Amino acid sequence: MMNLLEKVVGDFGDKRRWLRYTARVKALPPGYRRAAQALERYLLYFGATEGDLWLSAFEDLADLFEQAAADGTPVREIVGSDPVDFAETFAANYGGAGWINKERRRLNEAIDRAEHEEGGEDS
Structure with a gap:
């Protein structure tokens, strides 16, 4: 029965990993x-083919931002002057390829907003 249910709704382990990842990012x-979140959105457009591989990538992304926040490393020092290049290089390490120009613009704008919000309140 569990096998049939997982075929219908997907792997429960992967869903739990995704929920843990999103909770970490929200924190x-x-x-x-x-x-x-902007990097996540951009990376999702790369068309992940292997769920486990991309879950690992997102977990690594959460690790990176948690450590940077703990160390007080500015967002710009993480992603550099070109967030798109950072995202594409990051994705290439996990087998990701392809992008959408609109998402490049969104990512750059989101990183600019994030840079201004560092240490501030949500807007």
Whole structure:
């Protein structure tokens, strides 16, 4: 029965991992959270083919932003001057390819907003 249910709704382990990842990102300070969510959105457009591989990538992304927040590393020092290049390089390490120009613009704008929100309140 469990096998049939998982075929219909998907792997429960992966769903639990995704929920843990999203909870970690939501717990980040506002600027870091906005940046991580913007990168997540951009990376999702790369068309993940292997769920486990991409879950690992997102978990690593959460690790990166948690550590940066703990160390007080500014968002710009994480992603550099070109967030798109950062995202594409990050994705390439996990086998990701492809992008959408609109998402490049959104990512750059979100990182700019995140930079201004660092240490501030949600807007």
